[in-house]
Amino acid sequence: MKGADLKLVMLGKRFGGNAGQTEALRDVNLEIRGGEFVTIVGPSGCGKSTLLSLVAGLEEPTTGWVAMDGHRVHGPGADRIVVFQDAALFPWLDVTGNVEFGLRVAGVPRKDRQQRVLEHLEMVQLEKFAHARVHELSGGMKQRVALARALVLRPRVLLMDEPFAALDVQIREEMQSVVQDLWVRSGTTTLFVTHDVREAAVLGDRIVVLSHRPGTVSAILENGARRPRTLNDAGVAEAIRRSNEILKAEVQWSSNQPKMQL
Ligand SMILES: Nc1ncnc2c1ncn2[C@@H]1O[C@H](COP(=O)(O)OP(=O)(O)OP(=O)(O)O)[C@@H](O)[C@H]1O
Numbered sequence: 001m002k003g004a005d006l007k008l009v010m011l012g013k014r015f016g017g018n019a020g021q022t023e024a025l026r027d028v029n030l031e032i033r034g035g036e037f038v039t040i041v042g043p044s045g046c047g048k049s050t051l052l053s054l055v056a057g058l059e060e061p062t063t064g065w066v067a068m069d070g071h072r073v074h075g076p077g078a079d080r081i082v083v084f085q086d087a088a089l090f091p092w093l094d095v096t097g098n099v100e101f102g103l104r105v106a107g108v109p110r111k112d113r114q115q116r117v118l119e120h121l122e123m124v125q126l127e128k129f130a131h132a133r134v135h136e137l138s139g140g141m142k143q144r145v146a147l148a149r150a151l152v153l154r155p156r157v158l159l160m161d162e163p164f165a166a167l168d169v170q171i172r173e174e175m176q177s178v179v180q181d182l183w184v185r186s187g188t189t190t191l192f193v194t195h196d197v198r199e200a201a202v203l204g205d206r207i208v209v210l211s212h213r214p215g216t217v218s219a220i221l222e223n224g225a226r227r228p229r230t231l232n233d234a235g236v237a238e239a240i241r242r243s244n245e246i247l248k249a250e251v252q253w254s255s256n257q258p259k260m261q262l
């Protein structure tokens with residue numbers, strides 16, 4: 001199924017009671033076409049994870065709304081899946097059990113389950129590890145399982161929150177290529193949060209730069225380079241340069257503010 005269109009309209013989120021309120025996001029407006037790959041970067045604590053939680057329906061917005069194919073999002077759903085930095089696999093299940101888990105919950109018949117699991121293990125090149133236990137896997141392999149476990153459910157929107165942040169540079173680059181490959185094959189609308197501007201520029205068709213907190217859209221950069229992209233492409237280098245410029249201004253602004261206890 002084709003990835004869903006997403007629309008974020010005047011989206012805002014505050015946490016906490018009246019006394020110690022934190023405004024995480026303010027007036028975020030963003031339109032994402034079905035099947036698009038959008039990366040999100042922004043200063044630390046600017047509300048990137050909160051933004052994903054709102055799209056996932058794990059948090060309710062304080063103002064504004066999120067719409068998926070024109071329908072307002074209320075609460076989580078199997079059509080939107082989040083992959084976190086920590087793969088959060090089920091340690092009591094093997095690789096197959098982990099990938100199969102959501103299909104079991106959804107009541108997919110055994111034969112279909114087996115076929116879909118195998119297909120997805122092949123996609124992430126883990127078919128040889130189908131019966132490995134979680135503790136036997138490297139960090140990169142765990143994230144591959146997490147990706148397979150998410151995509152096997154055929155989500156219309158895939159949300160990734162710094163999924164490769166804990167991995168070594170080399171594994172990270174490998175995972176960037178895996179994720180691009182999976183995205184091409186699945187056609188899922190993808191929102192990918194990262195601290196790494198280089199990663200954002202390689203992966204994103206558009207790069208959304210958020211401001212310091214409360215996060216709002218500071219700039220949206222179109223990626224000039226065609227896929228498959230590498231760090232050496234002129235368009236990628238330009239996207240990195242421009243993103244860094246905007247981020248630097250945002251961080252500068254934050255560090256010039258008096259420290260407040262919020
Ligand atoms: N459940 C919560 N309750 C209270 N405050 C929260 C909650 N979740 C996030 N916040 C606050 O909202 C702000 C934005 O947090 P968020 O985690 O979305 O930022 P981030 O951009 O993902 O940060 P990082 O770069 O560290 O990943 C922070 O000040 C954070 O402390």
Ligand SMILES: [Mg+2]
Nearest residue numbers: 048049050161
């Ligand atoms: Mg975060």
